[in-house]
Amino acid sequence: MAKTAVAAVEGLFTVDGEPRLIGGRARSRGSYFFPKALAGADPACLGDEIDEVLLSRTGRLWSFTTGEYAPPAPFVVPGEEFEPYVIAAVELADERLVVLGQVVAGVSVGDLSVGMEMELAIDVLYSDDDHDYLVWKWAPAGHGQSGAG
Amino acid sequence: MDDIAILGAGMHPWGKWGRNFVEYGVKAARDALADADVGWEEVQFVSGANSVRCGYPGYVSASTFANALGFTGCQLASSYAACASGATALSVARAQILAGVCDVALVVGAESTPKGFFAPNAGERHEDPDWLRFHLVGATNPAYFALYARRRMELYGDTSKDFAAVKVKNSRHGVFNPNARYTKEYDADDIANSPMVADPLRLLEICATSDGGAALVVSSLEWATRRGVDNPVRVSGISTVSPTYPNSVIELPYLASDSWAAAGDETMTFKDDIAGRAYEEASVSPEDLDFAEVYDLSSAYELDWYEHIGLCRRGDAAKLLRAGDTALGGRIPVNPSGGLGAFGEAVPAQAIAQVCEMVWQLRGQAGQRQVEGATVGLSINHGMFGHGSSVICTR
Structure with missing residues (x-):
């Protein structure tokens, strides 16, 4: 039986349709926030309404690294054994803010360079018997892995 | 003040x-x-x-x-x-x-x-950025240090050899410090042969927990x-500033930086502001410093601090290092104590330990790691979630 796909943490990204991060935008000032509820406020617009907005799908690679050893909980090792992974920090095109995320499998640091175009993907973070738990990840633009895993 | x-x-x-x-x-x-x-x-x-x-x-x-x-x-x-x-x-x-x-x-x-690795508090904590970064991204503290290191390589042409040279330098200083945890002098091969933890940083380049x-x-x-x-010895300035919005650098433990779409100068960062306040309080400028104790959470991180405390322009830190300026005997020794590279971090004690080193240096009691004739020292670090920390001591 197919597993049910759910967000690993709700409210941070879309799980249906085009992969997008869910952020906030100050209505009059135009500052962006991610995550909407947890980002630091803009002191210049404390009274501003913060609207929920979908953030840019693409941006430029700000920096990148790897996780060569399994982090402690609440990191969940997907599968039987820990596999090293790549982390990217991407500056969103319109919002001018940098968002962390893992990079989709199959991309190594040798494939990456600061400034290259990246796009958002939704992928499986880990699974249990009934569910695939989803998260956003980054992929080089045109990498072709943008649907739910 | x-x-x-x-x-x-x-x-x-x-x-x-x-x-x-x-x-x-x-x-x-x-x-x-x-x-x-x-x-x-x-x-x-x-x-x-x-x-x-x-x-x-x-x-x-x-x-x-x-x-x-x-x-x-x-x-x-x-x-x-x-x-x-x-x-x-x-x-x-x-x-x-x-x-x-x-x-x-x-x-x-x-x-x-x-x-x-340091880990967040237990439980399901969806409103805690520290919990989210481990759960959703697997972003440990060294991952953030590595992002900064990689950026130096790509923007300024720094190399893994430069980063290793910081560790080598600090290990040489630490040999002379009876309070340091690691008193072995490492060479570049030791570092190159240690395991990669967060590319481009290897185990010997990342601050231990002590x-x-x-x-x-x-x-x-x-x-x-x-x-x-x-x-x-006098405390002449203390900085405990927060960042100023918008801070363009992604800081521990957040998933994202601030946005500078609406306003702000993306070149000014939190770590520049920390030293600025201490200098202002102490009426001291970077040229007045005889030495500095900076938070080398990673080898590469020490180079960031050279720029943030005004020892050189942005991007020039590796030049200072390569010239030997920041080694004992150089123009402006950095981390004469051996720094975190020789100590590892004991969180609530570390910023106090930096000041202890300043006391011994300014009294001329630092033994073989003494910076000759030192009269002005600066220590700097920051606490995650946005706590600045810098102290200037004079004598």
Whole structure:
């Protein structure tokens, strides 16, 4: 039986349709926030309404690294054994803010360079018997892995 | 800002001793009191830097240490500001002294640490950025350090050899420090052969977690004079600033940086602001420094600090390093103590330990790691979630 796909943490990204991060935008000032509820406020617009907005799908690679050893909980090792992974920090095109995320499998640091175009993907973070738990990840633009895993 | 005097400094050696953190703090406090020739019963105020890894006694560190030394009815305050806790505790003591609430205070911090990566608090914590970054991204502290390191390589042409050279330099300094945890002199091959942890950073380039304790006895200048201390080391500036929005650098433990779409200068960052405030308070400029103690959470991170404290322009830090300017005997030695590379980090004690090193350097008591004729030193670090920490000492 197919597993049910759910967000690993709700409210941070879309799980249906085009992969997008869910952020906030100050209505009059135009500052962006991610995550909407947890980002630091803009002191210049404390009274501003913060609207929920979908953030840019693409941006430029700000920096990148790897996780060569399994982090402690609440990191969940997907599968039987820990596999090293790549982390990217991407500056969103319109919002001018940098968002962390893992990079989709199959991309190594040798494939990456600061400034290259990246796009958002939704992928499986880990699974249990009934569910695939989803998260956003980054992929080089045109990498072709943008649907739910 | 008026100065205060530092009368005494004391430390418990850094290591992985596995004992109660209170022991480390008490040993450091006793040493600082002896160094100051001040009796415990004379201390009017205890300013504790808290630990969040040692249970409830760590959250009320001032009373924990005071009780272990024997309650005397003195006033207490306990501060937590992550890695900035020590500087925050010192700033509280300074405020009490300058306000006339007390004449002499003890500042103390200590910690006993678990092995491996620091981890967030337990539970399902969807509103805690520290929890989210581990759960959703697997972004450990070294991952953030590595992002900054990689950016230096891509923007400024720094190399892995440069980063390794920082560790080599600091290990040479640490050899001469009896309080350091690692007193082995490493060479570039040792570092290149250590395991990759977060590309491009290898195990020997990433700050370990350590046990340790550090303490200071501080007083008003008048009280120091009354005690016959004519020329004490002085605290001339303390910075505990927050970032200023928008900060374009993604900082621990957040998932994202601020946005600078609406306003802001993406070239100004939190770490530039921290030193700025300390310089302003102390009426000192980068050219006045004789040495600096900076938070080398990674080898590459030390290079970031050269620029943030104004030793050189953005992107030029590796040039200073390659020229030997920041080694002992160079123009502006950085981390003569050996830094975190030689110590590992005992969170609430570390910023106090940086000040201990400044005390010994400015008194000319630093032995083989002495910076000759030093009269002005700066220490700097930051606590995650946005706590600045910088102290300028003069003599």
